[in-house]
Amino acid sequence: MSANSYTYKRLPGKPGGPLLFAFHGTGGDENQLLSLGRDLLPEATVISPRGDVSEFGAARFFRRTGEGVYDMDDLARATAKMTRFVAAHVEAERPSAVLGIGYSNGANILASAFFARPGLFDATVLMHPLIPFEPDVGGNLAGRRILITAGRRDPICPPDLTNRLAPHLRAGGGDVTLEWHEGGHEVRPSEIEAAKRFLAATRTEEATHA
Template sequence: MNNEHISYTPGTSNAPVIMLHGTGGDENDLLPIANVLFPEQPKIGIRGRLMEQGLTRYFAHHPDGSFDQTSLENETQWLLATIAEVIETYQLDDESVTVLGYSNGANMALYAALTGRTFFKTAILLHPMLVSDDFSDDIADDVNLWASYGDNDPIVTPENFASLVSEAEKRYFNLSTFKSNMGHAITKEEILDAAQWLHSQQ
């Protein structure tokens, strides 16, 4: 485990929040949001280990801009192993994991879930997208998922987000979505909606 890529913030519970940053981010980027949404839970930030055009990422692109599926799969396996190791190190509950992911990091969590490797009970995914069409048929009806989308998002197309919703519903995820007329940046309005949704899950 590369501790240089991991941050840990203790909490008063043993139900961890895994923070997965967007492109160019690091392990601490989402901590301010996590502190608002999950004030009592321990937070674990894991930085993507790849660099692409000077930006940190969780998985690579091909030169034409398409997603490198081999990299996606390899880095997903690495991320899942890292999460399991950190949870064991800090003696946290691996059956009560929450994910807070943005963009590239949200894509990783969603890809893991749609390929039958759901490692979380709850996920807040800010501006996620489908990055593969190679999914498992596994049903995970105990997964609570909130996802946001902006109508003017230059990265996530309406078609991609609609497919995302369809794939989540096929697996009986407890899915809630938040749509705005904004772009790809995180807004206060979506964080407020996510907080209200989390409260409704209690």
């Protein structure tokens, strides 16, 4: 069953409220962003899956053949599996809004699922994503909000690739916000605050259209 295709944790929130999916980075697990999700959006139900690929014992969502070199066939497999997982939980929860947050490898699988089925998510927070290919977006991004956070000295996610991603998503109709810090691949407090503001704005917009 797609809803149980990953090991995951669920923090229940307000019935009928927002549903927030949280995706960990390489070596993390379903606990890594769980409490962050609750802090960012206290009324949301938070669902956090564990990646189903092991890289020398470190959990990931898809395979790679080197740093920044993706196994594109496995990425396609993981993307299809993740979109089914998300869709199954959305159907079960019937939330007021569907949101996603991911860090590093988690941001990459979230981005790939979003590219494949933009209609699944109302808003996404991509923290230090690395998209070393031209995204093939499977639909219109109009009305979809995306926050990208990144470090200007990130050795894993080069700033030039981040700078290439944002305008590509804007060209597809996405409402993209880019938040930089002066460090590397670490998540800094300014990113957390940006995510909190971003999700709060999504909640306000949701209430306006209710």
